[in-house]
Amino acid sequence: MTMTDSAMGHSTPLKLGDVTVTDAFWHAEQELVRTAVLPYQxxxxxxxxxxxxxxxxxHNFRAAAAQNARKGAEGKRFVPPAYSYRGFESKPEDPAHPDPDTFYGFVFQDTDFSKWIExxxxxxAHHPDxxxxxxxxxxxxxxxxxxLDNGYLDTYYILNGMDRAFHNLRWHHELYCLGHLIEGAIAYWEGTxxxxxLKAAERFADYTASYFGPNPGQCKGYPGHEIAEMALARLFEVTGERKYLDLAKFFIDQRGTEPNYFRYEGERDRKDGTADTAWQFDCPYAQAHEPVREQQxxxxxAVRAGYLYSGMADVARLTDDPTLAEACGNLWRNIVDKKLYVTGGIGGTREGEAFSYDYDLPNDTAYSESCAAIALAFFARRMLELEPKAEYADVMELALYNTTLAGMALDxxxxxxxxxxxxxxxACRRDxxxxxxKPVRQKWFGCAxxxxxxxxxxxxxxxYAYTLADDGSTLYTHLYMGGEAKATLAGVPVRLDVDADLPWHGDGSVVVHLDGPATFTLAFRLPGWAGAPTVAAGxxxxxxESGASPRVAxxxxxxxxxxxxxxxxxxxVSFDFPMPVRMLKANPLVREDANKVAFSRGPITFCxxxxxNGSNLHLLHADVAKVLDDPESVRxxxxxxxxxxxxxxxxGQGEVEPVVRRMxxxxxxxxxxxxxxTVAAAPAGAEAPAxxxxxxxxxxxxxxPVTATLIPYFAWANRGENEMTVFLNV
Amino acid sequence: MTMTDSAMGHSTPLKLGDVTVTDAFWHAEQELVRTAVLPYQxxxxxxxxxxxxxxxxxHNFRAAAAQNARKGAEGKRFVPPAYSYRGFESKPEDPAHPDPDTFYGFVFQDTDFSKWIExxxxxxAHHPDxxxxxxxxxxxxxxxxxxLDNGYLDTYYILNGMDRAFHNLRWHHELYCLGHLIEGAIAYWEGTxxxxxLKAAERFADYTASYFGPNPGQCKGYPGHEIAEMALARLFEVTGERKYLDLAKFFIDQRGTEPNYFRYEGERDRKDGTADTAWQFDCPYAQAHEPVREQQxxxxxAVRAGYLYSGMADVARLTDDPTLAEACGNLWRNIVDKKLYVTGGIGGTREGEAFSYDYDLPNDTAYSESCAAIALAFFARRMLELEPKAEYADVMELALYNTTLAGMALDxxxxxxxxxxxxxxxACRRDxxxxxxKPVRQKWFGCAxxxxxxxxxxxxxxxYAYTLADDGSTLYTHLYMGGEAKATLAGVPVRLDVDADLPWHGDGSVVVHLDGPATFTLAFRLPGWAGAPTVAAGxxxxxxESGASPRVAxxxxxxxxxxxxxxxxxxxVSFDFPMPVRMLKANPLVREDANKVAFSRGPITFCxxxxxNGSNLHLLHADVAKVLDDPESVRxxxxxxxxxxxxxxxxGQGEVEPVVRRMxxxxxxxxxxxxxxTVAAAPAGAEAPAxxxxxxxxxxxxxxPVTATLIPYFAWANRGENEMTVFLNV
Structure with a gap:
C-alpha cells in the first residue's frame, strides 16, 4: 500500500479496549444494553x-450442527421452500413443535447470532462477565x-441443500451473513x-474468496445485501491478509457493471423455472444499477446503501483509491444535502425501505429505519477516516444521538x-x-x-469518538465523551482524561497524561451546533503547568x-462550546416541511x-416571531x-418500565x-349532530398563547401511546 | 305505497326527454361526449x-352468444382461471390471437357495454342519430x-361454467353487471x-329475484359491488313491478347482518379449497360490516359506498322508510362534514380506493376517483328527492362541475x-x-x-337540474342550466324557458309558459356560493304582464x-346571484390543509x-392579508x-387536441x-457542487410579490404535464 498525498489525512479509530466511556449519558446507554438488551436478545x-x-x-445452528455430525450435509439436494423462491421467511406448521432438522425464519436469520456476539x-472488552x-x-x-468442512457457514443452505448455495445473491443473504459473522467474530476476539x-469466520471468508473473483471459473457476483465489503476490509486490517481486501474491492468494483449480475441471475432463474415473480430484480434497490464510481x-x-458506502470508504482508504473516495464524497453530498432527516435518519419511503427522491422527506410516512441511521454513522466515521472534516462528525453525532437511540426504549x-x-x-391504526x-416500540421483530x-x-x-492519524502524529477527538482514551502519539504513550457532559452541556476538559514532554498534535472537532468554527475554537x-501555554500552536x-x-x-485542554437552542427550517425544496420549524440544541433534536402538549399537535404553532425577537424566550x-x-x-407492546433519566x-x-x-347533538330522533x-x-x-414543551427525540414514546411531531407549524 | 307526512316532500326528476340543455357550458360537454367519447368508447x-x-x-358477448347457439352453455363445469380465484382479470397468452370461445378481461367487463348503451x-333522447x-x-x-334461457346474463360465468354463478358475490360482479345492464336498458328504452x-334486463332481474330473497331456499347474499339496489329501484319506477323494489330492499336490509354473508362465503371457499388468500373479506371495504341502518x-x-347510499335513498323514498332515510342522513353528514374534498371528490386513500378516516384528506396521494364523485352526485340527487335542501344540491353541483368534469380532457x-x-x-415518476x-390523463383503462x-x-x-314533487304541486329548480324544462304542474302543462350562463355568471331568467293561468309552486335553489339565502333570494x-307580480307569494x-x-x-323569474371569489380554509382538523387556502367562485373550484405559475408551486403563497384587506384585489x-x-x-398519454373553451x-x-x-459547481476534479x-x-x-393565476380545476392538465395544486400555502 503506497502512501500518497491523498492518503496523508487517513486515520483509524482507537482500539475499543483503549477507550472507556464513563459520562452519565453514554454510560447509561451502555449499561442498558449490557443489562437489558443482551440477555433479552x-x-x-x-x-x-x-x-x-x-x-x-x-435452532437453525443446532440443526445444522446435528446434520454435520451425521455427515449428510453436502449431498442433499436443494429444496426451495414452497412459498416462494425468494424464501424470505419459513415457519413451522405447528409453532409449538418445530422440526429439529428444518430451517425456519428468514434467510438471514444466522445474523441474529452474529450481531449478538458482536x-x-x-x-x-469493558465489563468482564x-x-x-x-x-x-x-x-x-x-x-x-x-x-461445513469447506468453510461454508450459512444454515439456510446447509439445511436446505448446498447445490444452490450462492445462486440467489440478489434475494438470499449468504454474503450478508458472512459479513455479520466476520464483524461478530472480530469483536469477540477483541473483547476476549x-x-x-474468528477462525471460523476466516474459513468462511477463505471459501468465499475462492468462490468469487476475477479469475476464470470464479463467480462474478456480489452481495445482494451489502456488509461483506466493510467486514472483509476490517478482517484485512485485523489479520493483514490481503485476499480479504481484494475480495472486498472485487465486490465493489464489480457491482453494477455490465452484464449486470443480478439481471443475469433473474433471467437464468426465469428460464429454468426456479424464479418466482421476483426474477426481475430492482437493481437500484440494491445499488447495482450502475458501477459504484458512477453513482451520484x-x-x-437505505441500510444496504449505507453499508455499501461504508465499505467503499474503507476500500478507498485501504487501497488509496481517489476515484472511489470521490464517489463516496458524491454520495455523501447527495445524502446530506438532499436526503437527510433533521433527526439524523435516512430513508424517506417504505417502498423498498429506501431513499426517496431528492428533497422528499415526509414526516408521517417516513421510514427512517434505526439500522439506516446506524449505517449512516458507519459511513460518516469512515469518511472521517478518509479525511477529517467536521461535517462528517456532525452528521455522525446527529445519527447517533437521535434516530439510533430513538430505536430503543429507555428501559x-x-x-x-x-x-x-x-x-x-x-392514523396509524386507520391508515x-x-x-x-408503530406509535409505540415493539418487543421484538421476526426480522430482528x-x-x-x-x-x-x-x-x-x-x-466513534477518536481516530489516530496513520502517521501517528495526530489524535482526533470527534465526539466529546467523558472517559479515557489511550494512544501512541509520535511514538510515546499518551492518555487523555476527558471530562464532558454531552449532550446537555457544551463545556468540559481534557487532561493530557504522558511520561515526559513530547511533540504531537491533538485535533479537536468544533461542532457545527456550536456556531462558527472560530467561535467554537475560541x-x-x-x-x-505554567498557565496558558505558548508551547502549542x-x-x-x-x-x-x-x-x-x-x-x-x-x-x-478546556472547552466551552456554545449550545444555543436552534430553530431550524428545512430547505424550501422540502415540500413536507414548508411553513414548519424544528428545534435542536447541541446534537439533540427535539420533538x-x-x-x-395535548392532542392535535398540528394546531400547536411555534411563535417564531417571538423566538426571533428574543431568543431567551426559549427556556x-x-x-x-x-x-x-x-x-x-x-x-405488552408499548410497555416501558419506570425509569428516570436526566435530560x-x-x-x-x-x-x-x-x-x-362540535355543535351540541340535537335531541334524539332529530337530525344528526352538526x-x-x-x-x-x-x-x-x-x-x-401557550408554551410548547419539547423533549429530546430519542426519548419519545416512553410514556405510552401518543401523538408526536418534530416539526411544528409556524 | 302509503303517502305519509314524511313522504310529502318527495320529488323525482323530470324525464330526460322533457328537459333540454342549450347553455354554452353543458352543451359543449354533451357534444364532446356525443362526438368524441361515444365513438371512441x-x-x-x-x-x-x-x-x-x-x-x-x-368479444365476450360474442363468445357467449356463439356458445348459446351451440346449446352447450349450462352444462359446462366452472373452471376458475388459474391466476386467482378472485379472477379479476384474465388475458390471452397471445394478445394478437384471443381464443374466440374464452372469456377475457375483468369479471365486470360486461358493464363496458352497459355504460356505453346508457x-x-x-x-x-336529444340528438337522433x-x-x-x-x-x-x-x-x-x-x-x-x-x-341464457333462464334469464341469466353475465358472460364470465356463461363462458366459464354456470355451476358457480352467484357463488362469489364478494369479489365477482354479477349483481354489479345486472345493475348496469338495467341502467343501460332503461336509458336506451327512454331514448329510443x-x-x-329492457326486456332482457327484466328477465335477468326476474332470475335474480327468484335466486335471492327471504324465503327458504333463496340465497341470502347481496352485491359485493353495489349498484343493483338503485338500478332495481329505477326498474320498479319504470315498470311498476313491485318485486324489483322488494329485491332492492332485500339487498339493503340484508347487508351487513349476522351471520355475515361475505364471511360465510369466505369460510366456505377456504374449507373447500377454492379460495385464494382473499377469502378473509374486508367487510367495511364493501360496507358490509354492520347493518346499513346502523352505519354512521x-x-x-368510495364508489361502492356512493352507489349503496344512492340505492338506500331510493328505497327509503319508495318505501317511505324513515329509519333508512335517517341512515342516509347520517352517512351524508359524515361525508360532507369530514370526508369531502373541496373539489367535490371523495375517497382519500388508494388503499381500497376508499374513504380514509375522518378529516384525512391528503392532496397529493388523494384517490378521489372520477366515479366516486359521480356516485356522490347520484347520492346527492336522491337526497334531494327525499327532501329538498339546498345543501344536497350544493354538493351535487360541486361534484358535477369539478371532479366529474376533471375526469375528462377538454377534447x-x-x-x-x-x-x-x-x-x-x-414525484409521480419517482414515488x-x-x-x-397520473400527471396527465390516460387514453383508456382496462378497468374502464x-x-x-x-x-x-x-x-x-x-x-339533475329539476325535480317535480310527487303531489305535482311544485317544480324544483336545483341547477340553473340554459334550456327548456317541461312538466305537468297542478294538472296543467308548464314549460320553463331558462336563460343562464353558469358556472361563469350568476344572473339569468326563467320565462314561464302555460296555456292559461294556473296555481302552483316554482321553487328555486339559493346556491350556497351566493352567500346568505336571504341575499340570494333577494x-x-x-x-x-303587469310588472312586479303580487300574485306570487x-x-x-x-x-x-x-x-x-x-x-x-x-x-x-329573474335571478342575479352574487358570485364572489371565495378564499376557503379547511376545518383545522384537516392536517393536510393546515396553513393553506383554496379559491372558488360560484360552483367552480380553482387550481x-x-x-x-412556474414550478415549485409549494413556494407560491397566497397573500391572504391583501385579499382579506381588499377582496377586489382578486381579478x-x-x-x-x-x-x-x-x-x-x-x-399518446397526455395528448390533447387543440381546443378553445371560454372560461x-x-x-x-x-x-x-x-x-x-445551487452554489456553482467547483472545477472538474474538485469537490462535488455544493x-x-x-x-x-x-x-x-x-x-x-407575484400574481397567482388560477384556472378551473376541471381544466387542469390540458396543456401537457405540469405541477398543479388546489390549495396554496398562506
Missing part, C-alpha cells in the same frame, strides 16, 4: 420470549459445529482474545424499526399507508435487524482545531409529544424525565389554534 | 383502439343472444322507445381515474406511493369504469325560495398550474382557454419564496 434468538416472534436462529464482544462469556462460548461451539469464532445519487434500500426492552418524525396513533409506522444493531453500536460507541484553551482547518507542539503531563430546563408506561396490547427539555413560546367545537363545516371562508386563526 | 369495447388496453367486452340512450342507433341495435342483438334490451361513518370503497379523448388536488409529475396518480361513467352522467345531466324577482325554506300563486303565460378574467398538448409517451380565471395577489440557488444546506436557522422567507 439471547433469549430471543433461542425463541424464549413469550409473545415475541421466534427467531429460530440458534455486542457481547464489545461489552466484555464470566457467565455471559461462558454462554457466548457455548453458542460459538454450536455455530462452529454448523460449519478468543479466536475460535443515494438510492434504494432497553422495546424497539422501533421505523422512526417517523410525526405520529398520530389514530394502511402507515402500516409500517434493528435491536441488535442498536446494541452493537451503543456498546462500541467509543470507536472557547478552547490550553493550560499547562493553533490551527483551524475543516472544522477542527489542531493544537500542535510540545505537550507536558498534566496539560489541560413535541401529546403527553406534554432550557434540565429535569428528570420519568419514563414508564403500561403495555397497550396483550403482547433537557425546551419550553418554547407558541400558540394554539383552537379545535373547532359539525363545524369542512370548508369555510378564510380568516386568520385564533391564537391562544 | 365503442371502438374501445371492440378492442379497436391501438395502444389502449383491450376491453374484450364485445350514454347512447341519453344521447339519442340513425347510424349510432343502428350500431347500438346490433350490439344489443349480440348481448341478448348471450343471455325500443325495449329489447362512510367507509370502504374528450383521455381520462383521469384518480383526481389528486396536488401533483408533481417528478411508488403515487403509482395511482370512469370514462363511460363520465359519459353517462354528462349525457343525462339535465336529470336577487330573485318575478315579473308578470314568497317563502324561503331550506335554501329554496318557494314562489306560490297564480302563474300566467309569459311570467318571468394553480405550473404552466401559469376575475373571462378568457379563451387554449387546450392542447403533445402526447408524452408512445401511447374564467382568477388573478390572485401572492408571493413567492425563492428557490435556493447545494444550499438542507437545514438552516429559521428566518422568515423572502417574499417576492
Amino acid at each position: 439471547w433469549r430471543a434468538l433461542n425463541d424464549d420470549v413469550p409473545g415475541a416472534a421466534p427467531s429460530y436462529c440458534m 455486542a457481547v464482544g464489545y461489552s466484555l 464470566a457467565e455471559l462469556e461462558a454462554t457466548a462460548d457455548r453458542a460459538i461451539d454450536v455455530v462452529c459445529a454448523a460449519q 482474545g478468543k479466536d475460535k469464532l 445519487e443515494a438510492v434504494g434500500h 432497553g426492552k422495546s424497539f422501533f424499526y421505523v422512526n417517523p418524525l410525526e405520529v398520530d396513533p389514530y 394502511k399507508r402507515l402500516d409500517h409506522v 435487524c434493528c435491536p441488535p444493531n442498536i446494541a452493537r453500536i451503543v456498546e462500541s460507541v467509543q470507536e 472557547t478552547i484553551a490550553t493550560t499547562g 493553533r490551527e483551524l482547518r475543516d472544522g477542527y482545531l489542531y493544537l500542535t507542539g510540545e505537550w507536558h503531563d498534566g496539560d489541560v 413535541a409529544e401529546e403527553r406534554d 432550557v430546563d434540565e429535569f428528570d424525565f420519568q419514563a414508564g408506561a403500561k403495555g397497550i396490547d396483550e403482547r 433537557v427539555k425546551l419550553e418554547v413560546p407558541a400558540w394554539r389554534e383552537p379545535v373547532p367545537e 359539525f363545524a363545516p369542512l370548508y369555510a371562508d378564510y380568516a386568520p386563526a385564533e391564537r391562544k | 365503442w371502438r374501445a369495447l371492440n378492442d379497436d383502439v391501438p395502444g389502449a388496453a383491450p376491453s374484450y367486452c364485445m 350514454a347512447v340512450g341519453y344521447s339519442l 340513425a347510424e349510432l342507433e343502428a350500431t347500438a341495435d346490433r350490439a344489443i342483438d349480440v348481448v341478448c343472444a348471450a343471455q 322507445g325500443k325495449d329489447k334490451l 361513518e362512510a367507509v370502504g370503497h 374528450g379523448k383521455s381520462f383521469f381515474y384518480v383526481n389528486p388536488l396536488e401533483v408533481d409529475p417528478y 411508488k406511493r403515487l403509482d395511482h396518480v 369504469c370512469c370514462p363511460p361513467n363520465i359519459a353517462r352522467i354528462v349525457e343525462s345531466v339535465q336529470e 336577487t330573485i324577482a318575478t315579473t308578470g 314568497r317563502e324561503l325554506r331550506d335554501g329554496y325560495l318557494y314562489l306560490t300563486g297564480e302563474w300566467h303565460d309569459g311570467d318571468v 394553480a398550474e405550473e404552466r401559469d 376575475v378574467d373571462e378568457f379563451d382557454f387554449q387546450a392542447g398538448a403533445k402526447g408524452i409517451d408512445e401511447r 374564467v380565471k382568477l388573478e390572485v395577489p401572492a408571493w413567492r419564496e425563492p428557490v435556493p440557488e 447545494f444550499a444546506p438542507l437545514y438552516a436557522d429559521y428566518a422568515p422567507a423572502e417574499r417576492k
Whole structure:
C-alpha cells in the first residue's frame, strides 16, 4: 500500500479496549444494553420470549450442527421452500413443535447470532462477565459445529441443500451473513482474545474468496445485501491478509457493471423455472444499477446503501483509491444535502425501505429505519477516516444521538424499526399507508435487524469518538465523551482524561497524561451546533503547568482545531462550546416541511409529544416571531424525565418500565389554534349532530398563547401511546 | 305505497326527454361526449383502439352468444382461471390471437357495454342519430343472444361454467353487471322507445329475484359491488313491478347482518379449497360490516359506498322508510362534514380506493376517483328527492362541475381515474406511493369504469337540474342550466324557458309558459356560493304582464325560495346571484390543509398550474392579508382557454387536441419564496457542487410579490404535464 498525498489525512479509530466511556449519558446507554438488551436478545434468538416472534436462529445452528455430525450435509439436494423462491421467511406448521432438522425464519436469520456476539464482544472488552462469556462460548461451539468442512457457514443452505448455495445473491443473504459473522467474530476476539469464532469466520471468508473473483471459473457476483465489503476490509486490517481486501474491492468494483449480475441471475432463474415473480430484480434497490464510481445519487434500500458506502470508504482508504473516495464524497453530498432527516435518519419511503427522491422527506410516512441511521454513522466515521472534516462528525453525532437511540426504549426492552418524525396513533391504526409506522416500540421483530444493531453500536460507541492519524502524529477527538482514551502519539504513550457532559452541556476538559514532554498534535472537532468554527475554537484553551501555554500552536482547518507542539503531563485542554437552542427550517425544496420549524440544541433534536402538549399537535404553532425577537424566550430546563408506561396490547407492546433519566427539555413560546367545537347533538330522533363545516371562508386563526414543551427525540414514546411531531407549524 | 307526512316532500326528476340543455357550458360537454367519447368508447369495447388496453367486452358477448347457439352453455363445469380465484382479470397468452370461445378481461367487463348503451340512450333522447342507433341495435342483438334461457346474463360465468354463478358475490360482479345492464336498458328504452334490451334486463332481474330473497331456499347474499339496489329501484319506477323494489330492499336490509354473508362465503371457499388468500373479506371495504341502518361513518370503497347510499335513498323514498332515510342522513353528514374534498371528490386513500378516516384528506396521494364523485352526485340527487335542501344540491353541483368534469380532457379523448388536488409529475415518476396518480390523463383503462361513467352522467345531466314533487304541486329548480324544462304542474302543462350562463355568471331568467293561468309552486335553489339565502333570494324577482307580480307569494325554506300563486303565460323569474371569489380554509382538523387556502367562485373550484405559475408551486403563497384587506384585489378574467398538448409517451398519454373553451380565471395577489440557488459547481476534479444546506436557522422567507393565476380545476392538465395544486400555502 503506497502512501500518497491523498492518503496523508487517513486515520483509524482507537482500539475499543483503549477507550472507556464513563459520562452519565453514554454510560447509561451502555449499561442498558449490557443489562437489558443482551440477555433479552439471547433469549430471543433461542425463541424464549413469550409473545415475541421466534427467531429460530440458534435452532437453525443446532440443526445444522446435528446434520454435520451425521455427515449428510453436502449431498442433499436443494429444496426451495414452497412459498416462494425468494424464501424470505419459513415457519413451522405447528409453532409449538418445530422440526429439529428444518430451517425456519428468514434467510438471514444466522445474523441474529452474529450481531449478538458482536455486542457481547464489545461489552466484555469493558465489563468482564464470566457467565455471559461462558454462554457466548457455548453458542460459538454450536455455530462452529454448523460449519461445513469447506468453510461454508450459512444454515439456510446447509439445511436446505448446498447445490444452490450462492445462486440467489440478489434475494438470499449468504454474503450478508458472512459479513455479520466476520464483524461478530472480530469483536469477540477483541473483547476476549478468543479466536475460535474468528477462525471460523476466516474459513468462511477463505471459501468465499475462492468462490468469487476475477479469475476464470470464479463467480462474478456480489452481495445482494451489502456488509461483506466493510467486514472483509476490517478482517484485512485485523489479520493483514490481503485476499480479504481484494475480495472486498472485487465486490465493489464489480457491482453494477455490465452484464449486470443480478439481471443475469433473474433471467437464468426465469428460464429454468426456479424464479418466482421476483426474477426481475430492482437493481437500484440494491445499488447495482450502475458501477459504484458512477453513482451520484443515494438510492434504494437505505441500510444496504449505507453499508455499501461504508465499505467503499474503507476500500478507498485501504487501497488509496481517489476515484472511489470521490464517489463516496458524491454520495455523501447527495445524502446530506438532499436526503437527510433533521433527526439524523435516512430513508424517506417504505417502498423498498429506501431513499426517496431528492428533497422528499415526509414526516408521517417516513421510514427512517434505526439500522439506516446506524449505517449512516458507519459511513460518516469512515469518511472521517478518509479525511477529517467536521461535517462528517456532525452528521455522525446527529445519527447517533437521535434516530439510533430513538430505536430503543429507555428501559432497553422495546424497539422501533421505523422512526417517523410525526405520529398520530389514530392514523396509524386507520391508515394502511402507515402500516409500517408503530406509535409505540415493539418487543421484538421476526426480522430482528434493528435491536441488535442498536446494541452493537451503543456498546462500541467509543470507536466513534477518536481516530489516530496513520502517521501517528495526530489524535482526533470527534465526539466529546467523558472517559479515557489511550494512544501512541509520535511514538510515546499518551492518555487523555476527558471530562464532558454531552449532550446537555457544551463545556468540559481534557487532561493530557504522558511520561515526559513530547511533540504531537491533538485535533479537536468544533461542532457545527456550536456556531462558527472560530467561535467554537475560541472557547478552547490550553493550560499547562505554567498557565496558558505558548508551547502549542493553533490551527483551524475543516472544522477542527489542531493544537500542535510540545505537550507536558498534566496539560489541560478546556472547552466551552456554545449550545444555543436552534430553530431550524428545512430547505424550501422540502415540500413536507414548508411553513414548519424544528428545534435542536447541541446534537439533540427535539420533538413535541401529546403527553406534554395535548392532542392535535398540528394546531400547536411555534411563535417564531417571538423566538426571533428574543431568543431567551426559549427556556432550557434540565429535569428528570420519568419514563414508564403500561403495555397497550396483550403482547405488552408499548410497555416501558419506570425509569428516570436526566435530560433537557425546551419550553418554547407558541400558540394554539383552537379545535373547532362540535355543535351540541340535537335531541334524539332529530337530525344528526352538526359539525363545524369542512370548508369555510378564510380568516386568520385564533391564537391562544401557550408554551410548547419539547423533549429530546430519542426519548419519545416512553410514556405510552401518543401523538408526536418534530416539526411544528409556524 | 302509503303517502305519509314524511313522504310529502318527495320529488323525482323530470324525464330526460322533457328537459333540454342549450347553455354554452353543458352543451359543449354533451357534444364532446356525443362526438368524441361515444365513438371512441365503442371502438374501445371492440378492442379497436391501438395502444389502449383491450376491453374484450364485445368479444365476450360474442363468445357467449356463439356458445348459446351451440346449446352447450349450462352444462359446462366452472373452471376458475388459474391466476386467482378472485379472477379479476384474465388475458390471452397471445394478445394478437384471443381464443374466440374464452372469456377475457375483468369479471365486470360486461358493464363496458352497459355504460356505453346508457350514454347512447341519453344521447339519442336529444340528438337522433340513425347510424349510432343502428350500431347500438346490433350490439344489443349480440348481448341478448348471450343471455341464457333462464334469464341469466353475465358472460364470465356463461363462458366459464354456470355451476358457480352467484357463488362469489364478494369479489365477482354479477349483481354489479345486472345493475348496469338495467341502467343501460332503461336509458336506451327512454331514448329510443325500443325495449329489447329492457326486456332482457327484466328477465335477468326476474332470475335474480327468484335466486335471492327471504324465503327458504333463496340465497341470502347481496352485491359485493353495489349498484343493483338503485338500478332495481329505477326498474320498479319504470315498470311498476313491485318485486324489483322488494329485491332492492332485500339487498339493503340484508347487508351487513349476522351471520355475515361475505364471511360465510369466505369460510366456505377456504374449507373447500377454492379460495385464494382473499377469502378473509374486508367487510367495511364493501360496507358490509354492520347493518346499513346502523352505519354512521362512510367507509370502504368510495364508489361502492356512493352507489349503496344512492340505492338506500331510493328505497327509503319508495318505501317511505324513515329509519333508512335517517341512515342516509347520517352517512351524508359524515361525508360532507369530514370526508369531502373541496373539489367535490371523495375517497382519500388508494388503499381500497376508499374513504380514509375522518378529516384525512391528503392532496397529493388523494384517490378521489372520477366515479366516486359521480356516485356522490347520484347520492346527492336522491337526497334531494327525499327532501329538498339546498345543501344536497350544493354538493351535487360541486361534484358535477369539478371532479366529474376533471375526469375528462377538454377534447374528450383521455381520462383521469384518480383526481389528486396536488401533483408533481417528478414525484409521480419517482414515488411508488403515487403509482395511482397520473400527471396527465390516460387514453383508456382496462378497468374502464370512469370514462363511460363520465359519459353517462354528462349525457343525462339535465336529470339533475329539476325535480317535480310527487303531489305535482311544485317544480324544483336545483341547477340553473340554459334550456327548456317541461312538466305537468297542478294538472296543467308548464314549460320553463331558462336563460343562464353558469358556472361563469350568476344572473339569468326563467320565462314561464302555460296555456292559461294556473296555481302552483316554482321553487328555486339559493346556491350556497351566493352567500346568505336571504341575499340570494333577494336577487330573485318575478315579473308578470303587469310588472312586479303580487300574485306570487314568497317563502324561503331550506335554501329554496318557494314562489306560490297564480302563474300566467309569459311570467318571468329573474335571478342575479352574487358570485364572489371565495378564499376557503379547511376545518383545522384537516392536517393536510393546515396553513393553506383554496379559491372558488360560484360552483367552480380553482387550481394553480405550473404552466401559469412556474414550478415549485409549494413556494407560491397566497397573500391572504391583501385579499382579506381588499377582496377586489382578486381579478376575475373571462378568457379563451387554449387546450392542447403533445402526447408524452408512445401511447399518446397526455395528448390533447387543440381546443378553445371560454372560461374564467382568477388573478390572485401572492408571493413567492425563492428557490435556493445551487452554489456553482467547483472545477472538474474538485469537490462535488455544493447545494444550499438542507437545514438552516429559521428566518422568515423572502417574499417576492407575484400574481397567482388560477384556472378551473376541471381544466387542469390540458396543456401537457405540469405541477398543479388546489390549495396554496398562506
